[in-house]
Amino acid sequence: MSLLLVTHRACLDHSNGPDHPECADRLRAVLTALEAEEFAGLIREEAPPATAAQLGLVHPQDYIRAILAIRPAGEEIVPLDGDTGMSAGSAEAALRAAGAGIAAVDAVCRGEVKRAFCAVRPPGHHAEPRRPMGFCLFANAAIAARHAQAAHGVERVAILDFDVHHGNGTQLAVAEDPSILFASSHQFPCYPGSGAEGERGVGNVFNAELAPGSDGAAFRAAWAERLLPAVDAFRPGLIVISAGFDAHARDPLAQLRVREADFAWLTGEICRLADRHAGGRVVSTLEGGYDLPALASCTAGHLRALMHD
Template sequence: MGCALITHADCLDHLTPDGHPEQVARLDHVLHALQGLDLLRIAAPRCEDRDILRVHPQAYLDRLTGALPGEGLIPLDEDTWLSPRSLEAARRAVGGAVRAVDAVLAGEARTAFCATRPPGHHAEAETPMGFCLFGNAAIAAKHALDRHGLDRVAIVDFDVHHGNGTQALLWDEPRALVITSQQYPLWPGTGAASETGGHDNVLNLPLPPGSGGAEMRAAYEAHAFPRLEGFQPELIIISAGFDAHADDPLAELNWREEDFGWLTHELCRIAQGSAQGRVVSVLEGGYDLRALADSARVHVEELIKAGR
């Protein structure tokens, strides 16, 4: 069945101020790195309101729509910005994640990577933050559960910053297991091991500043993989942030490309056991352009291998 690449040019229209880490060039570099790979290429559709409303209230969607500038840029907070076409980009990011779930559950592809922006894992129910507007991964999980009738979906988030939004949006969802590894302490300040969800459905793996791939592998082998295998997910969704790379300017973990490859390989292996190999990955962070591109390519190469 193979691996699908889901993206859209509208995601290049979300603009941020000069020098902002979450810039258009991120997606350009990722897409360039994936050229020539054997991928089923699918245009990310524009999501429906009902997709967003699976995790966000109507008032929040209305507030963002009303705040959209006719020209220029406006800040929602010190990190998160709106430009005139930001919501079109964000709707493609949500739509791409939903389309990826549809593709792998229909057998159109076995694995999928959503090369979209803005990212999503910091967006809470009524709060945009950390460059994020909508909870892309959480929406994809709820779509799989509510629209497709799955009983168990797992999200694994290996972005260097804690996915506080995904955790909050799925805190009271017993059908979803949320596993996140992150540098700790680090912005946004959440992600302690004591945060375990409303139904013991959240597993946080805090990693100390300066640690590298060896510490990450040990934590996943000791804690994350046994929880995943015990949960028996019917679909695994990856929040794929590549800012744990040693070269990333926003954090202090020391992963290398091979660490992202190893982790992706292992998650795909576990998906073979209970999820018929079905894995959906959505792009989150990664702010050194070369490290982002190289790591994303290794990640997608593993998804391609798993999709065969």
């Protein structure tokens, strides 16, 4: 199956500061893995910058202006919180990261491809409508989902997040909207402290807590027994994936023990749901993952599953 890869070199120019785990080498590792011969058939596109109107589907315009006005000089890093900074290249990178999801949605909704993957940074799922946090500036997945509704008339969108950290920003952006389902598995307790199973939004939020040390069997059970049945019942017209690979056993920022095969299994299950309800339409965007070899191998496995017909 043809798969669209959307990325942009500007995403390499964002920096949170020296020795920060969310660094350009993450994206370099992913892109190097995707140069393998098995991925020669990928359709590759450069991510356009998101417009203020597109970002405004999730974020207030005063927030957007404030973030884009931060343009440090030289090697300066402007800290936004204890984890998140902006460098000279950050504003452009953030626009391209959000724009990648928009371009991917356009391609799948126009029928040009069934599935797309956005190899971008900064990630997005911690960015709240009015607050950057957790390495994130704009809510990439939520913006993509809203764009599918606004530009293509998709009635129901499911956002599925398997990053080890709860996507608090995505949840906050959609929790009052029954036309968007948010489902997340994540280590709990862990940063950012949200994601308890009792958080239900308006009946459209589904969280699965995984205790530190949980392995691939627990990860698969959370999705197979709780989250995927909720998605199946919702019958989405498009699935957006927040694809974080920091639940991997080697990742330094959390304590789950998920493996590459577990991520690939879940990707396949998601694609089967998309085939059943959404004409196969899946847009995936990169979130976390901080052990570089694990990130590269898990992303490659994720794309193999997305490419499988």
